[in-house]
Amino acid sequence: MRRNVTILAVAALLAVAAALAAGQAAPAVNQSVELKVQGMTCADCAKKVEAALKGVAGVKAVEVSLEKGTAQVQTSGTVKMASLSSAVQKAGYKVAGDHDAKDPDCAKKCPLDKKHQHG
Numbered sequence: 001m002r003r004n005v006t007i008l009a010v011a012a013l014l015a016v017a018a019a020l021a022a023g024q025a026a027p028a029v030n031q032s033v034e035l036k037v038q039g040m041t042c043a044d045c046a047k048k049v050e051a052a053l054k055g056v057a058g059v060k061a062v063e064v065s066l067e068k069g070t071a072q073v074q075t076s077g078t079v080k081m082a083s084l085s086s087a088v089q090k091a092g093y094k095v096a097g098d099h100d101a102k103d104p105d106c107a108k109k110c111p112l113d114k115k116h117q118h119g
Contacts, residue, residue: 030060033081035071036096037088042066045093052091056083 035053040046046064049071053062058079063072073084085095 031075031077031079033073033075033084035073035084035088037064037069037071037093038096039093040064040066040069048091049088049093052087053084056087059084 037049040049043066046066050062050064053059053064053071053073056079058076059073060076061074064070065072071088073079088095
């Protein structure tokens with residue numbers, strides 16, 4: 001009986017290794033990003049931003065600080081900065097350093113899918 005369990009465990013490990021070697025997706029890595037949110041003036045504003053960010057697929061946790069004007073977002077690693085920014089904008093606020101269509105060099109300064117912002 002013990003030998004059968006060992007053989008099954010080894011077979012399961014080999015199957016996982018084969019799947020990874022075949023190029024199948026590995027589990028996503030958790031990431032954290034801090035957004036500078038403009039326009040929040042009260043606790044209700046912070047709640048709206050938090051709810052908007054929690055509604056983005058792949059977001060695991062959100063902590064909004066009204067005092068600092070920031071939102072700390074924990075993601076599964078598959079969330080794009082543009083998705084987070086869009087959610088904040090739809091809630092009626094702005095992410096500092098967000099893409100500026102009037103600035104032709106904006107994308108060169110800070111592509112939205114990098115972990116930093118300018119602004």
